[in-house]
Amino acid sequence: MSWFTKFLSSSIGQKVIMSLTGIFLMLFLVVHLIGNLQLLKDDGGEAFNTYAFFMTHNPLIKIISYSLYAFILWHAFQGIRLWRNNKTARGNARYAVSHTRPEERSARNMAWFGIVIFVFLILHLWQFWLQMKMGVLPPAEVEAYTHPVQNLYLPVIEAFHNPLYVLFYVICMVVVGLHLWHGFWSSFQTLGINHPRYTPLIKAIGYIYAVGISAGFAIIPIWIYFAN
Amino acid sequence: MKLNLKIWRQGGKFKGEFVTYQLPDVNPDMSFLEMLDVLNEQLVMQREEPVAFEHDCREGICGTCSLVIDGQAHGPMKGTTTCQVHMRHYHEGDTIVIEPFRAQAFPVLKDLVVDRSAFDRIIQAGGYVSVNTGQAQDANAIPIEKEQASHAFDAAACIGCGACVAACPNASAMLFTSAKISHLALLPQGQVEREKRVLSMIAQMDKEGFGKCSNVKACEAECPKEISVENIARMNREYLSAVFASDKAMA
Numbered sequence A: 001m002s003w004f005t006k007f008l009s010s011s012i013g014q015k016v017i018m019s020l021t022g023i024f025l026m027l028f029l030v031v032h033l034i035g036n037l038q039l040l041k042d043d044g045g046e047a048f049n050t051y052a053f054f055m056t057h058n059p060l061i062k063i064i065s066y067s068l069y070a071f072i073l074w075h076a077f078q079g080i081r082l083w084r085n086n087k088t089a090r091g092n093a094r095y096a097v098s099h100t101r102p103e104e105r106s107a108r109n110m111a112w113f114g115i116v117i118f119v120f121l122i123l124h125l126w127q128f129w130l131q132m133k134m135g136v137l138p139p140a141e142v143e144a145y146t147h148p149v150q151n152l153y154l155p156v157i158e159a160f161h162n163p164l165y166v167l168f169y170v171i172c173m174v175v176v177g178l179h180l181w182h183g184f185w186s187s188f189q190t191l192g193i194n195h196p197r198y199t200p201l202i203k204a205i206g207y208i209y210a211v212g213i214s215a216g217f218a219i220i221p222i223w224i225y226f227a228n
Numbered sequence B: 001m002k003l004n005l006k007i008w009r010q011g012g013k014f015k016g017e018f019v020t021y022q023l024p025d026v027n028p029d030m031s032f033l034e035m036l037d038v039l040n041e042q043l044v045m046q047r048e049e050p051v052a053f054e055h056d057c058r059e060g061i062c063g064t065c066s067l068v069i070d071g072q073a074h075g076p077m078k079g080t081t082t083c084q085v086h087m088r089h090y091h092e093g094d095t096i097v098i099e100p101f102r103a104q105a106f107p108v109l110k111d112l113v114v115d116r117s118a119f120d121r122i123i124q125a126g127g128y129v130s131v132n133t134g135q136a137q138d139a140n141a142i143p144i145e146k147e148q149a150s151h152a153f154d155a156a157a158c159i160g161c162g163a164c165v166a167a168c169p170n171a172s173a174m175l176f177t178s179a180k181i182s183h184l185a186l187l188p189q190g191q192v193e194r195e196k197r198v199l200s201m202i203a204q205m206d207k208e209g210f211g212k213c214s215n216v217k218a219c220e221a222e223c224p225k226e227i228s229v230e231n232i233a234r235m236n237r238e239y240l241s242a243v244f245a246s247d248k249a250m251a
Helices: A003-009 A011-040 A046-057 A059-090 A102-108 A110-134 A153-159 A163-190 A199-227 B032-045 B117-124 B146-156 B163-167 B174-185 B194-207 B218-222 B230-245
Strands: B003-011 B014-023 B095-099 B108-110
Touching: A003 A011, A011 A046, A011 A059, A011 A163, A011 A199, A011 B194, A011 B230, A046 A059, A046 A153, A059 A110, A102 A110, A102 A163, A110 A153, A110 A163, A153 A199, A163 A199, A163 B230, B003 B108, B014 B032, B117 B174, B117 B194, B146 B174, B163 B174, B163 B218, B174 B194, B174 B218, B174 B230, B194 B230
Parallel strands: B003 B095
Antiparallel strands: B003 B014
16 A cells, blocks of 8 residues: 555545545535525515526536535545444444543534435435536526526526425424534544634534534525515 | 342353342442442352453543443543542432443453453553653653643543443444544644554554444543543544645555
8 A cells, every 4th residue: 555545544534534525525515605605685586596507507616516526525435435434443342331521422412414415415406416417497588698508597486385304494494404513623633733822712613503503504594485 | 228230240150140249338438449349259168160350540540441331431420430439429229230331342352351451452552652752851841832731631530441432322432542542633742743643553553343423422421531522623634634734554
């Protein structure tokens, strides 16, 4: 094995993969949220459809989006691998009495949250992304382009008329929030960034980030449900 | 005071099961291990096999005692080893569940005794200074700032008991290994072998089959010496810089 594959297969190397892919995904969530908040605009989807066309046709964003798919898969598979590995390390015999401090709950359930998020992602992509990719959406006229663009706004509004979808999305966003609650701070710790001077700040930003992302995404289906 | 003990028995006629014992008269001034001594006396009198458990200094400095007491390594008190837990923290009629440290890398030898030699092999991989650092010097002859020395001392307080592995949901040995790496990385004597040390100690730690830290911090909460997870971050930094910025071969 070369030094680099040795590093990637070491315990710290595997953690670093989780950390770096996680940081990339956390940055993506910010961009994704800012873009999606345009759904709240009362303009019949003008802004959102323009944005959706731009995001699917800009070559630079295409490169980033393909890396995003790769990083999601890498983060998920590496995470499952670590989880199984850690279960083996724990051994077959379980403690008869388990003692979990409340602050450890999100950290101890990262794998479960991750699995829920992965299932959510499959449904989410199938519901919106795939329809866009297959080009089966009705056309919409927008000011920014002379040609019609795909009306992604329509299936989103339709989906969130269903209260079950709204509930499902809100629950999944809570799970995303819990995953980030531990994930933000943890990704810095893994990279060795822990210092009395800035760790309290990293933790504070992490908690605000987790709540902000979770609430920001959850508000979209709720808003659409009640606005229409 | 009367106590019920649910103790893990393994080896001999026991296949690995909990056995319940009653102690009719426990003195609140007894230490936890003295209470187990009383149980064993009682068992010997009844011509039964005494419970095997490890102990040595009984003053919280050797790291020999272990036990998971009611789900917590070294019992319910913060910053104490099992030998420093006293029976005054328990009440009449309490049931105490006593288990061995559990991890794939710490196989149970008998009852509550586990094999922690994996830790010895991690130390053997590089937890020492082998270059000649000369005779023992005057206390102030080696220039090192107080804060640096204090951090090294905090890490060196690790007694290698294995509570971090027992407490960790992943059975990771990273708190232990990071304490040992930090202790030497922070001192002038540790500089020469600094990169080689972290590479070989991590490789050995991985080989022993410990899990990978997921920053749950249960280790820090249950460590009898209250070693901080800051050491794990330092170890990660040391490892990354040794892998990417040194000329030392990966172990």
